[in-house]
Amino acid sequence: MRIERFRRACVALVSLSLLSLGMQAPAMAGVIGTSEAMAAARGGETRGTIDAALARDDVRAKLAELGVDASAIEGRLAALSETELQMLADQIEQAPAGGDALAVIGIVFVVLMILEFTGVIDIFKKA
Amino acid sequence: MRPGAAAAAILASAALAGCAASPPLADGLAGHAPRSIELSATPFYPQEEYHCGPAALATILRASGVDVAPETLAPEVFIPGRRGSLQVELVGAARRHGRLPYVLATAADELVAELADGRPVLVLQNLGAARLPVWHYAVLIGYDAERNVALLRSGREQRLEMRWQRFAATWHRGGRFAFTALRPGEIPAHADATRYVEAVAGLEAAGKRRAAAAAYDAAIVRWPEEAHAWLGRGNMAYADGDRVAAADAYLRVILLSPTDAAARGNLAQVLADARCLAESRRQIERAAVLAAGSPLAATIEDMRKKIGALPEPEAACALENRYWPD
Numbered sequence A: 001m002r003i004e005r006f007r008r009a010c011v012a013l014v015s016l017s018l019l020s021l022g023m024q025a026p027a028m029a030g031v032i033g034t035s036e037a038m039a040a041a042r043g044g045e046t047r048g049t050i051d052a053a054l055a056r057d058d059v060r061a062k063l064a065e066l067g068v069d070a071s072a073i074e075g076r077l078a079a080l081s082e083t084e085l086q087m088l089a090d091q092i093e094q095a096p097a098g099g100d101a102l103a104v105i106g107i108v109f110v111v112l113m114i115l116e117f118t119g120v121i122d123i124f125k126k127a
Numbered sequence B: 001m002r003p004g005a006a007a008a009a010i011l012a013s014a015a016l017a018g019c020a021a022s023p024p025l026a027d028g029l030a031g032h033a034p035r036s037i038e039l040s041a042t043p044f045y046p047q048e049e050y051h052c053g054p055a056a057l058a059t060i061l062r063a064s065g066v067d068v069a070p071e072t073l074a075p076e077v078f079i080p081g082r083r084g085s086l087q088v089e090l091v092g093a094a095r096r097h098g099r100l101p102y103v104l105a106t107a108a109d110e111l112v113a114e115l116a117d118g119r120p121v122l123v124l125q126n127l128g129a130a131r132l133p134v135w136h137y138a139v140l141i142g143y144d145a146e147r148n149v150a151l152l153r154s155g156r157e158q159r160l161e162m163r164w165q166r167f168a169a170t171w172h173r174g175g176r177f178a179f180t181a182l183r184p185g186e187i188p189a190h191a192d193a194t195r196y197v198e199a200v201a202g203l204e205a206a207g208k209r210r211a212a213a214a215a216y217d218a219a220i221v222r223w224p225e226e227a228h229a230w231l232g233r234g235n236m237a238y239a240d241g242d243r244v245a246a247a248d249a250y251l252r253v254i255l256l257s258p259t260d261a262a263a264r265g266n267l268a269q270v271l272a273d274a275r276c277l278a279e280s281r282r283q284i285e286r287a288a289v290l291a292a293g294s295p296l297a298a299t300i301e302d303m304r305k306k307i308g309a310l311p312e313p314e315a316a317c318a319l320e321n322r323y324w325p326d
Helices: A002-022 A034-045 A052-065 A070-078 A083-091 A101-117 B003-016 B051-064 B070-077 B087-096 B109-115 B164-173 B193-205 B209-224 B228-237 B243-256 B262-275 B277-291 B297-308
Strands: B036-038 B082-084 B099-103 B121-126 B135-144 B149-154 B158-162 B178-182
Touching: A002 B087, A034 A083, A034 B193, A052 A070, A052 A101, A070 B070, A070 B087, A070 B178, A070 B209, A083 B087, A083 B193, B003 B193, B051 B070, B051 B082, B051 B087, B051 B121, B051 B135, B051 B149, B051 B178, B051 B228, B070 B082, B070 B087, B070 B158, B082 B087, B087 B099, B087 B178, B087 B193, B099 B193, B099 B297, B109 B121, B135 B164, B149 B164, B193 B209, B193 B228, B228 B243, B228 B262, B243 B262, B262 B277, B277 B297
Parallel strands: none
Antiparallel strands: B036 B135, B099 B178, B121 B135, B121 B178, B135 B149, B149 B158
């Protein structure tokens, strides 16, 4: 009986903490944020009302899909404004992702060299 | 066109674009700018594979006094599926560490001005070609006009000298993206009021209230007529529970910008919290009219309903004998 009660308490505690994990604390309850107000003042640039919750869900799913650790995602989302979330939701696959240059540069270089030797281009001779 | 020829055409045009006419540094440098700068105290973090984003970010954060390593930043910005980091996430991560990321305008003299103020600049470069991009983040720490070079902390190079034209071309192909990490209250060399306040609003949205409040205060000192800086100050006061300061700041927004629906709505909210229900309702009605057709309409309508449904308060209004705008 006592074990049962303990188990229930545990379940309640765990579900509570999970719930609070999933909840995104709003930057501020009650008033309109400055970022939102400025986006509205800019007018046309935001496409009408941004559905912040939708964009957030979208980015959350995409980050997970792209291999970002689940425990890191909420903190990353919380650092972004609504406009930025919307931008990410639209462009996460195409936006420039700065990474490691060296490997790719090597490939480009090899391609250029091959083209050079086969006489298709001659950019190196000018140098 | 044969595929090979097409590829060659793309590569050749891209290679040519790479040498497009970008003037030597000395020609573009403003008369008052130093002939050479090197922020040699800027730390260096050699990047791990694909991790130039965390390394470059750690470099500018550390230079602004935040003790953080690339390994800490990697889980905050790196996207394994993209083998790199995105610009907005670098900006977001800078906020998480209490710094104000200020994205510079696209002119090279802003880079120079930031360096002259002692701040290294994180830049996005496209080291490949326009159609075959190789994205890379580096930190610009200086330049030398006599020798016509840009000085960078880049990848595994602690001090990379790059011919200025090449640097300018790679930065140009990277969309001329550059930002600095400001200490709260610090104002960039070429600051634009709207751009600055927008950057602070990002800090506010990220929940960094203390840093945002300091930055709004600095903005108000510099640009007392900038309505949204006052809105920000009001929001920070509201979050701190200081209704008097919040109401005063919102009032200032309305005086500067009488049609600002957000300030009206927020003022109505403070008044409701302070049990000044009649005045609150009057302000939220005004806000609803001003917001009609704008992206704020739904939010304000929501506030209007909530304020309308509040029961008549039993205690007196806590913001009595004050002036409220029409």
